[in-house]
Amino acid sequence: MDAHIKEQLIAITGSAHVRTTVAQKLAYSYDATANFQALPDLIISPASINEIQAIVKVCAEHNVPIISRGSGTNLAAGTTPTAGGVVLLFNRMNNILELDTENLTLTVQPGVITQEINEYVADAGLFYPPDPSSMSVSTIGGNVSENSGGLRGLKYGVTRDYVKALKIVLPNGELLTTGGKLAKDVAGYDLTSLFVGAEGTLGIVVEITLSLIPAPESKKTLLVSYDTLEKAALTVSSIIAAKIVPAALEFMDKGTIEAVEEFMKIGLPTNCEAMLLIEQDGDPAVVEKDMELVHKLCMEHGATSTQMAQSVEEAANLSVARRVALSALARKRPSTILEDATVPRSEIAKMVKAVQEIAQKYDLLICTFGHAGDGNLHPTILTDVRDEEEMARVEMAFAEIFHYAIQLGGTITGEHGVGEMKAPYLEWKIGKAGIDVMKRLKQAIDPFNIMNPNKIFAKSTKKRVVVHHG
Amino acid sequence: MDAHIKEQLIAITGSAHVRTTVAQKLAYSYDATANFQALPDLIISPASINEIQAIVKVCAEHNVPIISRGSGTNLAAGTTPTAGGVVLLFNRMNNILELDTENLTLTVQPGVITQEINEYVADAGLFYPPDPSSMSVSTIGGNVSENSGGLRGLKYGVTRDYVKALKIVLPNGELLTTGGKLAKDVAGYDLTSLFVGAEGTLGIVVEITLSLIPAPESKKTLLVSYDTLEKAALTVSSIIAAKIVPAALEFMDKGTIEAVEEFMKIGLPTNCEAMLLIEQDGDPAVVEKDMELVHKLCMEHGATSTQMAQSVEEAANLSVARRVALSALARKRPSTILEDATVPRSEIAKMVKAVQEIAQKYDLLICTFGHAGDGNLHPTILTDVRDEEEMARVEMAFAEIFHYAIQLGGTITGEHGVGEMKAPYLEWKIGKAGIDVMKRLKQAIDPFNIMNPNKIFAKSTKKRVVVHHG
Structure with missing residues (x-):
């Protein structure tokens, strides 16, 4: 990077908030995705929207890429600075700005940790449902840019469903304000939804207004084991068919259960093939009724054991067992590559079986x-990125998983994003017409491609594999 | 329109499905919006997606505007063919294609009447919540293009919240498929949300997959009268503050109540200043508990009378009283212009008061x-569009209503759309940066502006009025 550009950027935030040493660049050269790494030119921590606008104007003038980054938990190389440029951090923009209890909204800066939002609104008897597994470290800005999901997606939806308004710094440095504290707003195109999940490729989200709901009064948690995958899958279908929409309906296979138990030692039964973690929340009487029926359905579909949490602590333990799955698996081999293939709920048994065949x-x-x-599964390959021969097999396995998920009416990514890792597969899901429309949108808003380049759009599409499962 | 183009279009559907007489053109020269009218060149009724693609290709080649039209209930001149061209109807594409009870989705053609969807899924114990007041005649295609709201918006959201997947014919005739039967999908930009509410300006929605939820087991309906507007507004705030989210929380002022009673003769108390219609649905015990608390809150805030529906029929009557408000008012004077200003819920009392002052x-x-x-209000001006002097006052009144709604953090349209009528006011809400981004998106997807031209984007923006209320 030209020294003159660097000086202009330092003049905006002061040198205390710009990092330029090799060690610092290395720290921001990767995210949580294995096998993607590149040095940025500089890391900057602005303190205000005005500073961000000034930074973007400098970068726009000199065609310097800008990579917005929260906590770097991205799993699709969405925040890896593979085109160099400026990594923009929100560690100085991490304030909760306003809780509006009349309109049930919370306005925050992008750097706030998601878990902090949960705790903050809980004190007011309110609830922000989206709960990505990384929520204890991930930022809300990252969640918004990725449209993060989580365990409660089935009942409560995903991040986009709770974003009411945004402030965005556009690639030309202008400030765009979308939406409002409104339940209904049809004043033109839905820009809010377009920028949510755009992975930082269209602009920089600099302020977020979230909608909240009244906190559910009670919650129950049930852990269920099965000796076959099919029985677990059939239970899932039967719960939905019974018109129950649980707050969580999570799945772990044998390998995951063993890794979690080894990690946490909380007495999970490791002699089973599959487990379901089922939660319901809401009015205490309704929760009681739903969970009784759920328990009955589990038994009818051949559960080998069930464990209803008897206390809040026990429930939290069971829930954490599922949340730490990735961390637990990550201990087993040098590299963990987590996938995110998602299928219609009805196709889960087929998908899980196909993953086993592919393995x-x-x-x-x-x-x-x-x-x-x-229907959002995370097949996780335990591997070693230094082993080229194995990595070639890993890539073929993932291609087959994506291919089959799409064949079942699914998608290549349910909640982690496309990033750079999945860009070569995007056309498989959305077709040539979809790629064409998305590229036009990108070109229209970011004509010089300075916002998180190399992400979402690949130089070339992978050749589609043709393999039959199921 | 050139005879050659007409022949090409007739060749696609057959002449039985093309209307070209003046009488036929007149019938499609206007929608439900007063004061906007223009003749199309031709009206066509395709029977398939292939036929629509062929029609679009002919229109694209010759730069002929295409106006997609459902039942023409639009209230913002969104379907008036003010640039001439082809009005495209869905009367031959009105089939329900698939009910998927495992994934809780319904796939339909755009011409299906919304009410029919409600009834169809109710038979399976399922529920499609969006309920625009026009639902007994409006089509789902129109609802999707306008992102229609309705009475249940507060608790259940609007149309966009239930659209899982779309098939869209793009301005170049290509078919785009977005989304899927998926609760989570982050494969690139959210094209589904972009096309929902785009008012037919980006492409033609030709197939829709909706998500459904289990039908609530029970419902209760309460009608409450007040001798001041403020007491009604305070009741609304108190219900939300009590962490209750009702299925409907509707408001009528004195003039509306009188018109409805005159129209329906169902014994509404006409000696009050305001009424609330409050509904809750869900588990019977929860509904009972919520409505008891709601009733208590109404009394605490000075309700002069309350009426809890004692039967399904009585509840339906009370609900219809609210739904027919527009029809009842429309009988009073030659022209009815319905507004759609929307404010944060906390600002309703101020907004209603300002509307009275403006009147x-x-x-x-x-x-x-x-x-x-x-917060979605419908101030309705009873007027006569033939009276130029009065219409000048109407226009000034609406400008003040929009201005003040925006001052309160609201929007110029909550659920009716921008169309041609509100296009001159759009910049007031979304700013120059917002207009610029939306125009870029339009240009990117529809570079020759053949999709519903003159809508959303105005040739010029109205000068902003500066008046203070509240």
């Missing part, structure tokens, strides 16, 4: 866990 | 009803 075919260790209720 | 100031008859729970 055998390519001689790989794949453990699967995820959100069974909404 | 006095311009010596106009304005009755207000609407969705108090979500």
Whole structure:
């Protein structure tokens, strides 16, 4: 990076908030995605929207890429600075700005940790439902840019469903304000929804107004084991068929259960093939009724054991067991590559079975866990990115998983985003017409491609594999 | 229109499905919006997606505007063919294609009447919540293009919240497929949300997959009268503060109540200043508990009378009383212009009061009803579009209403759309940056502006009025 540009950027925030040493650049050269790494030119921490506008104007003038970054928990190389440029941090923009209890909204800066939002609004008897597994470290700005999901997606939806208004710094440095504290607003195109999940490729989200709901009065948590995957999948279908929409309906396979138990030692039964973690929340009487029926359905579909949490602590433990799945698996081998293939709920059994077949075919260790209720699975390959031969097999396995998920009416990513990692597969899901429309939108808003380049759009699309499962 | 183009279009559907007489053109020269009218060149009724693609290709080649039209209930001149061209009807594409009870989705053609969807899914114990007041005649295609709201918006959201997947014919004739039967999908930009509410300006929605939810088990309906507007507004705030989210929380002022009673003769108390219609649905015990508390809150805030429906029929009657408000008012004077200003829920009392002041100031008859729970009001001016002097006052009154709604953090349209009528006011809400981004999106997807031209974007923006209320 030209020294003159660097000086202009330092003049905006002061040198205390610009990092330029190699060690600092290395720290921001990767995110939570294995096998993607590149040094940025500089890391900057603005303190205000005005400063961000000034930074963007400098970058626009000199065609310097800008990569917005929260806590770097991205799993699709969405925040890796593979085109160099400026990594923009929100560590100085991490304030909760306003809780509006009349309109049930919360306005925050992008750097606030998601878990902090949960705790803050709980004190007012309110609830912000989206709960990505990374919520204890991830920022709300990152969640908004990725349209993060979580365990409660089935019943409560995902991040986009709770974003009411945004302030965005556009690639030309202008400030765009979208939406409002409104339940209804049809004043033109839905820009809010367009910028949510745009992975930082259209502009920089600099302020967020979220909608909240009254906190559910009670919650119950049930852990259920099965000796076959099919029985677990059939239970999931039967719960929905019974017109119950649980607050969480999570799945773990044998490999995941063993890794979690080894990690946490909380007495999970490791002699089963699959487990479901089922939660319901709401009015105490309704929760009681729903969970009784859920329990009955589990038994009817051949559950080998069930465990209803008897206390808030026990429930939290069971829930954490599922939330730590990735961390637990990550301990097993040098590299963990987490997938995010998502299928219609009705197709889960087929998908899980296909993943097992694919693991055998390519001689790989794949453990699967995820959100069974909404069809969002996380097949996780335990591997070693330094082993080129194995990585070639990993890539083929993932291509087959994506291909089959799409065949079942699914998608290549349910909640992690496209980033750079999945860009070569995007056309499989959305077709040539979809790629064409998305590229036009990108070109229209960011004509010089300075916002998080190399993400979402790949230089070339992977050749589609043709393999039959199921 | 050139005879050659006409022949090409007739060749696609057959002449039986093309209307070209003046009488036929007149029938499609206007929608439900007063004071906007223009003749199309031709009206066509395709029977398939392929036929629509062929029609679009002919129109694209010759730069002929295409106006998609459902039942023409639009209230913002959104379907008036003011640039001439082809009016495209869906009367031959009105089939329900698939009910998927495992994934809780319904796939339909755009010409299906919304009420029919409600009835169809009710038979399966399922529920499609969006309920625009026009639902007994409006089509789902129109609802999707306008992102229609309705009475249940507060608790259940609007049309966009239930659209899972779309098929869209793009301005170049290509078919775009977005989304899927998926609770989570982050494969690129959210094209589904972009096309929902785009008012037919970006492409033609040709197939829709909606998400459904389990039908609530029970419902209770309460009608409450007040001797001041403020007491009604305070009741609304107190219900939300008590952490209750009713299924409907509707408001009618004195003028509306009188018109409805005159029309329906169902014994509404006409000696009050305001009424609330409050509904809750869900588990019977929860509904009972919520409505008891709601009743208590109504009394605490000075309700002069309350009427809890004792039967399904009585509840339906009370609900219809609110739904027919527009029809009842429309009988009073030659022209009815319905507004759609929407404010944060906390600002409703201020907004209703300002509307009354504005009516006095311009010596106009304005009755207000609407969705108090979500801040979406419908101030309705009873007027005569042939009276130029009065219409000048009407226009000034609306400008003041928009201005003040925006001052309160609101919007110029909550659920009716921008169309041609509100296009000159759009910049007031979204600013120059917002107009610029929306124009870029339009240009990117529809570079020759053949999709519903003259809508959303105005040739010039109205000068902003500066008047203070409240």
